[in-house]
Amino acid sequence: MTEVSFFEKVYQVVKLIPYGKVTSYGAIANYLGASGSARMVGWAMNASKKQEVPAHRVVNRNGLLTGKHHFDGTNLMQQLLENEGIEIVDNKIQNFEKHFWDPMKEL
């Protein structure tokens, strides 16, 4: 329990993302001290569907909803973000820097 795995750390960080904020795979991986493990973060998101994790708040470095294809609906991820006040155009977050939440700074 005390020793959480890489995945669990990802879940913790993602669940700590405040409302109306988003982050990137690299930011989480970097926060965990593994900039090269960004792929694992994405893979954790795949498993996050089983967990209560707002995976829709996690996007790639470009603010692009690359993982939206893994959601139930085609634009479910987009609607969830728009519901939080985030504008999405062509599966891409507008003003990504404005909505970006860096765990390194916040945590």
Place this chain on the structure above:
DNA sequence: TTAATGACTGGCC
């Protein structure tokens, strides 16, 4: 048990 994959990123040619 071994090998391959997976919603990414950064660097190099």
Place this chain on the structure above:
DNA sequence: TGGCCAGCCATTA
């Protein structure tokens, strides 16, 4: 300027 390769950890077959 644009495309390709390597790295990371965990899960699945």
